[in-house]
Amino acid sequence: xxxxxxxxxxxxxxxxxxxxxxxxxxxxxxxxxxxxxxxxxxxxxxxxxxxxxxxxxxxxxxxxxxxxxxxxxxxxxxxxxxxxxxxxxxxxxxxxxxxxxxxxxxxxxxxxxxxxxxxxxxxxxxxxxxxxxxxxxxxxxxxxxxxxxxxxxxxxxxxxxxxxxxxxxxxxxxxxxxxxxxxxxxxxxxxxxxxxxxxxxxxxxxxxxxxxxxxxxxxxxxxxxxxxxxxxxxxxxxxxxxxxxxxxxxxxxxxxxxxxxxxxxxxxxxxxxxxxxxxxxxxxxxxxxxxxxxxxxxxxxxxxxxxxxxxxxxxxxxxxxxxxxxxxxxxxxxxxxxxxx
Numbered sequence: 001x002x003x004x005x006x007x008x009x010x011x012x013x014x015x016x017x018x019x020x021x022x023x024x025x026x027x028x029x030x031x032x033x034x035x036x037x038x039x040x041x042x043x044x045x046x047x048x049x050x051x052x053x054x055x056x057x058x059x060x061x062x063x064x065x066x067x068x069x070x071x072x073x074x075x076x077x078x079x080x081x082x083x084x085x086x087x088x089x090x091x092x093x094x095x096x097x098x099x100x101x102x103x104x105x106x107x108x109x110x111x112x113x114x115x116x117x118x119x120x121x122x123x124x125x126x127x128x129x130x131x132x133x134x135x136x137x138x139x140x141x142x143x144x145x146x147x148x149x150x151x152x153x154x155x156x157x158x159x160x161x162x163x164x165x166x167x168x169x170x171x172x173x174x175x176x177x178x179x180x181x182x183x184x185x186x187x188x189x190x191x192x193x194x195x196x197x198x199x200x201x202x203x204x205x206x207x208x209x210x211x212x213x214x215x216x217x218x219x220x221x222x223x224x225x226x227x228x229x230x231x232x233x234x235x236x237x238x239x240x241x242x243x244x245x246x247x248x249x250x251x252x253x254x255x256x257x258x259x260x261x262x263x264x265x266x267x268x269x270x271x272x273x274x275x276x277x278x279x280x281x282x283x284x285x286x287x288x289x290x291x292x293x294x295x296x297x298x299x300x301x302x303x304x305x306x307x308x309x310x311x312x313x314x315x316x317x318x319x320x321x322x323x324x325x326x327x328x329x330x331x332x333x334x335x336x337x338x339x340x341x
Contacts, residue, residue, distance in 0.1 A: 010329040012321070013053040014040040014080075015063070018287075021309065022059060022080040025318035036325045050074065055325055058086040065091035075328060076100060080317055081308055082109055082161070084340060085230045085257060093341045100324075100337040105160040107316035109308040113281075114164035116307035117225050117255045120279030121148060123301045124251045130298065148172040154221035155179070156214075156238075157228035157256065158204065165225065166201065177217055181207040211237075215245035223251045230257035240265040249276035255307040258282040263294075270297050281307040 014023040023040045030036045041049055047067050050056065056063065056077045063077060068091045071077075077097055079086050082104045092099045104110040126145035134142055151174050155162040158180035166176050178201050205217050207228075214237075218224055224246060228234045238252070239262040246252070252275060254261055263284045269275035277299040283292075286305060294300055308314075320336045327334050 008035070008329070010036050010055070010325050011053045012036065012038045012055045012057060012325050013046070013050060014038065014057045014059065015046050016040075016043045016059045018305075019059045019080065019309065021314045022057070022318070025315050026057075026321050029315075029318045029322040030325065033326065035329060036322070038325075054328060055321075057321060062086050062088075063092075064088050068092050068095055068097065071095065071097060076324065076334070078102065078321065078324070078337065080321070082113070083229055083257065089341055098339055099341050100334070100339045102317055102320050102336075103160070103338055104308070105164075106336060107320065108310065108313040109317065110160035110164045112310040112313045113161045113227075113255050113307040114168055116281055116303065117161075117165050117227075117253055118168060120253050120255070120281070120301055120303070121153075121223055121225075121251065124253075124277035124279050124299070125151075128301060148174055150174070151222040152177065152202075152220055154217050154224045156218075156224060156226050157207075158201075159227060159229070161227040161255070162225075165227065175202045177201065177203040177205075177220060179205045179207045179214060179217065211241070215242050218242055219245045219247060221250060222247065223253060226252075226254040226256045226260050228256050228260055230259050235259050236262045238262060238266070240268070243269045243275060246275070248274050251275075251277040251279065253279045255281045258284045258286065267294055270294070270299065275299075277301070281305055 012026070023038060027038045030038060047070055050067060050071045051073055054073055054075050056071065056074060058077065058079045063086060065088050068088060074097045077087050077092055077099050079101060081102070084099060084101050087099055089099050125148060127143040130143040149172060153169055153174050153176055155165055155176065155178040158178040162178055166178065169176055205213055226238060228237065236259065238260055243265050252266070261284070266275065266278060270278060278294070279301045281303045282305055283302070288302065295302065324334050324337060
């Protein structure tokens with residue numbers, strides 16, 4: 001936290017052109033507080049102006065050490081949404097700047113992402129792209145789709161999003177298996193803070209287990225859903241050996257980060273028919289080139305990084321950012337954020 005000053009304006013910087021509701025909703029939330037200023041600037045201008053701001057909110061921009069070194073007034077860097085892959089945390093720490101994430105479980109972000117995962121599953125199972133062709137060709141009663149009923153779903157990463165997904169999947173009559181790095185607490189019997197207990201899963205594997213063990217779980221599933229945080233340990237985890245271990249015709253869903261999937265491996269297995277379908281809300285490079293070969297395939301569904309972009313989650317996150325700015329101005333402790341350094 002930092003002390004306030006009645007004559008001081010606390011300035012909040014949003015970086016970049018994408019996810020416009022983030023700064024729009026934050027401005028709306030703070031409009032009755034003239035001592036809080038919210039600005040959004042183009043990516044190319046961030047380095048030149050960052051020294052004028054107290055709080056930086058990243059969206060898709062990578063805030064690296066060269067930019068952070070210029071942030072002489074900065075007290076806090078946040079990412080609007082889940083994860084902190086857009087921030088050089090070590091550089092911020094060296095400069096005495098706190099870095100924080102907005103916990104997805106308190107804003108509705110996790111629930112929104114879980115809903116999107118189900119949307120993509122159903123779109124692939126019911127052959128959404130082929131249905132659009134049938135509509136244009138005035139055909140009724142085709143294509144023949146599949147149900148979620150009776151399927152096995154592997155949730156790769158049983159954090160906030162994975163937990164929310166399991167809650168929503170169970171009524172569909174599916175078998176749920178998952179991976180989680182720390183899962184001893186799942187064995188406790190009473191439900192605490194809405195946490196899905198071990199009884200809600202049919203099987204679970206520790207993420208610290210060997211890659212071969214994770215692949216064994218993938219081989220049991222009809223649908224694999226990536227819900228992992230992106231870091232040096234998880235980058236490219238869905239690689240050639242992982243996809244090869246999946247059942248022929250199984251579907252792959254990614255609502256986390258594009259870098260979790262090895263692009264060449266995914267493209268190869270889609271073309272060969274081993275991978276039955278791909279549903280992604282995130283891509284390897286964003287925004288994804290509309291001419292990318294992956295998008296030419298009929299069994300691919302892509303949405304423009306909107307899994308967490310709902311009215312509920314974005315207004316909730318705007319309140320978190322706004323409250324942090326107000327607390328910084330007042331010199332009171334920050335609440336509803338998780339400081340990571």
